[in-house]
Amino acid sequence: MTTDRQLHLNAFIYPVGHHEAAWxxxxTQPERLFDADYYQQIAREAEAAKFDAVFFADGPALRTEAAYSAAGRLEPITLLTAIAAATERIGLIATASTTYYEPYNLARLFSSLDFLSKGRAGWNIVTTSTEIAAENFGLPAHPDPADRYRRAAEFVDATTRLWDSWEDDAVVLDREAGIYADTDKIHRAEFVGEHLSVRGAFSAPRSPQGHPVLVQAGASDDGRAFAARHAEAIFTAHQLVEHARAFYSDIKAGAAKLGRNPDHVVILPGLSPFIGGTEAEARALEQEFNELTVPAYGIKQLRGIIGVDLSGHDLDAPVPPELFGDAGDVTSNKRSRKQVVAGIVEREKPTLRTLLHRLAGARGHRVFAGTPEQVADTIEHWFTTGAADGFNIMPPYYPGGLTDFVESVVPILQRRGLFRTEYSGTTLRDHFGLPRPASRFTAEADAAQFAS
Known part of the structure; x- marks a missing residue:
């Protein structure tokens, strides 16, 4: 089949892979976790397969148990700058927290990445959910979710005002007259909010994309409202296609109500594929990884999702469904990842050991074991039935899990006319089909001139 609509694929780089026992x-190669060339190798492979972007999650705290996991991360914006030097087209998306940064310094980091990569930067906007982050910044407590999202809305507004503060034609480079820039076209941000205040003009002109692509990954009620207003791409987690469709239509409708073009909000669920020559081979590979899990680690991770410690629960006894009474549903969920786990418990009635294995693969994102054709069929079904614009591919192990996908699944998607065989543009906005945003100050100046 062929279609004018093109699938989007990101490589979600989680150092040794998305299965918790991958190391x-x-x-896998856990000894290379702090080597830039390891990540450059992965990014070049994704670029050769014409992926839209590579993506790094991050948080300002040591969230995993170092006794049982390959813990520790390189700072992602610095790392993406190294990847930018080793690649030419692939987008570069990093997570950064609106709770534990300030707008001016974060604006400079992402603007610099966008310049140095010639327009390939994306910012995954998070408010940070882990409470232990507060301890690293001298705060007495982690702000509650409502406060974090109010600050996040102000943060995005302040940051985009900074990125817009130079109009596109502010730099004139008139050597003869000795004028570098038209200062009438450089504006102070002058942002004052409840949580943030940013006065000055930015320290650089608008970057190649106007500003980096704005990405968001929260699926709570606050997160959805934030995404509908601000996000240009959304990373999400769903187990069932019908739940993904409900989320997809909800977000697109919310964006339309705010006067945005729903096509300019790209929705990308996570998919972690175990790939084998036969379905049995793929399932056997998944089982190899599951048998390497440490239950104590999985129980700690589960506690972070559901807020209940099951360390005294029999591993081979069913998980009590009453633990999820307040998880909410797919269209109005207060605790999005808890809702995903609640759905697994309700449908499958797993033992604790089985549930830990289900979550070991990708922390609540969909894990799929099958042949390349079966993986491609799943992707096509979700893409063509209104559940996704593409996928965050989350290989259970690196680097070989990505190799399996790009060598066996991508060619099938290309033959079906679903995925590009060459890049048609040079920026991340080009890859995602997003317009370059106009500077708000230019728009204000044009409106004032028209009014006069």
Missing amino acids: RHPR
Whole structure:
């Protein structure tokens, strides 16, 4: 089949892979976690397959148990700058927190990445959910979700005002007259809010994309409202296609109500594929990884999702469904990842051991074991039935899990006319089909001139 609509694919780089026991498997290379060339190699492979972007999650705290996991991360914006030097087209998306940064310094970091990569930067906007982050910044407590989202809305407004503060034609480079820039076209941000205040003009002109692509990953009620207003791409987690469709239509409708073009909000669920020559081979590979898990680690991770410690629960006894009474549903969820786990418990009635194995693969994102054709069929079904604009591909192990996907699944998607065989543009906005945003100050100046 062919279609004018094109699938989007990101490589979600989680150092040794998205399965929690990946570091123990002989197919992974945990000794390379702090080597730039390891990540450059992964990004070049994704670029050769014409992926839209690579993506790094991050948080300002040591969230995993170092005794049982390959813990620790390189700072992602610095790392993406190294990847930018080793690649030419692939987008570069990093997570950064609106709770634990300030707008001016974060604006400079992402603007610099956008310049140095020639227009490939994206910012995954998070408010940070882990409470232990507060301890690293001298705060007595982690702000509550409502306060974090109010600050986040102000943060995005202040940051985009900074990125817009130079109009596109502010730099004139008139050597003869000795004028570098038209200062009438450089504006102070002059942002004052409840949580933030930013006065000055930015320290650089608008970057190649106007500003980096704005990405968001929260699916709570506050997160959805924030995404509908601000996000240009959304990372999300769903187990069932019908839940993904409900989320997809809800977000697109919310964006339309705010006067935005729904096509300019790209929705990308996570998919973690175990790939084998037969379905049995793929399932056997998944089982290899599951057998390497440490229950104590999985229980700690589960506690972070559901807020209940099951360390005294029999591993081979069913998980009590009453633990999820307040999880909410797919169209109005207060605790999005808890809702995903609640759905698994309700449908599958797993033992605790089975649930830990289900979550070990990708922390609540969809894990799929099958042949390349089966993986491609799943992607096509979600894409063509209104559940996704593409996928965050989350290989259970790196680097080979990505290799399996790009060598066996991508060619099928290309033959079906669903995915590009060459890049048609040079920026991340080009890849996602997003317009370059106009500077708000230019728009205000044009409106004033028209009114006069």
